[in-house]
Amino acid sequence: EIVLTQSPGTLSLSPGERATLSCRASQSVSSSYLAWYQQKPGQAPRLLIYGASSRATGIPDRFSGSGSGTDFTLTIRRLEPEDFAVYYCHQYGNSPYTFGQGTKLEIK
């Protein structure tokens, strides 16, 4: 089983700042089958990034993903008020498919 470890657990930033979220895998993620989801309280997760760096339909270009192998990053350029939420990374290339424990992005 691939274990995904996200850091930091909580990130406190102000609107307009840049956010950098990390996801480290316990073994190499097949073909960069790594996704990022955003979840707001009481809502279902929303797909942001797939294939490590491709934005899903309708996702603003301030969201970007990078990385390969075991180290992946989600960057949010110029935070908007609606970006404060919990973010999960997810590997979907090896069963059992696993998620990171999440990073909470909160307003400073």
Added chain:
Amino acid sequence: EVQLVESGGGLVQPGGSLRLSCAASGFTFSSFWMSWVRQAPGKGLAWVATIKQDGRDKYYVDSVKGRFTISRDNAKKSLYLQMNSLRAEDTAVYYCTRVDAGDYLWGSYRLPEYWGQGTLVTVSS
């Protein structure tokens, strides 16, 4: 517009059973793999099970193997999760997801792309 609407959640005693349903609309249901993902209260996301378009291939996380069964009815555009021998640790919101899938020589992928709003299952005496 893709819509996934779960139902069937509720309070059940340990050892009991429950059947979740997911009604799909806005896409050709029979053309897509589907999955269930759950989230315990205040916790992270956890993949539960995945089923192929024709229902013949099914995958489960180890913790539910032998207790949960994923199935589908393409004529009714519906996905199901039969949950037996329920435990307290199965308490969670259960999400139905439409999966973007691919199979290649170098590997395969199953990406939950669209999610329903979830249905809460509480296992407690």
